[in-house]
Amino acid sequence: MKVNYLSLGELLKGLRGDEALRDAAKRMNITFSYLAMLERGKDRRTGNPIKPTPETLQRIANAYKFDYLKLIEMVGFSDDPIYNPALKEPFAHNPTLQQWYKTLPHCNEKEVEKLKVIWDVIHEGGDN
Structure with missing residues (x-):
């Protein structure tokens, strides 16, 4: 059985759908260039993977009405007390x-x- 795992970028693109990148970023109160980097999965300047802050993930969750805990679990931060308030x-x-x-x-x-x-x-x- 094949299981497809979404990356954060793939999830964000899917959640955004047809909405313009600038409009989605504005709703999240982040720059559209940062949202574009999140969707690409890496920093265009350095090539390093993007690790958004808990605040950014919360903004994403709020903007897309997506469960924050599912989001941090999906991106692999669920064992990090910085991201997962339940661990505190x-x-x-x-x-x-x-x-x-x-x-x-x-x-x-x-x-x-x-x-x-x-x-x-x-x-x-x-x-x-």
Whole structure:
């Protein structure tokens, strides 16, 4: 079975459709030349791949009414806490522990770190 993976550029071109590049860029509040680079996938001057900021991706998501989290996942940034706000929460990679943590009274950062250590000890003990 063949699976087609879209690049960011291909996705942006598809989302833009027949809309003029300048019009789409204006709605995103970015320059049309930057949007053109995003659609090409690389910086025309350097040839390096483009890595848009989280703010730019949010503007794109808003302009095209496209899910921001799906967009960052599609471009490979879903494991980066800079792009994925969910990863900034305690225990982001453990939904069960995160759900339990959210039921606790408010904890400060030091208390959260203690909880993480305790969880790691409990979790490691269960693997033996």
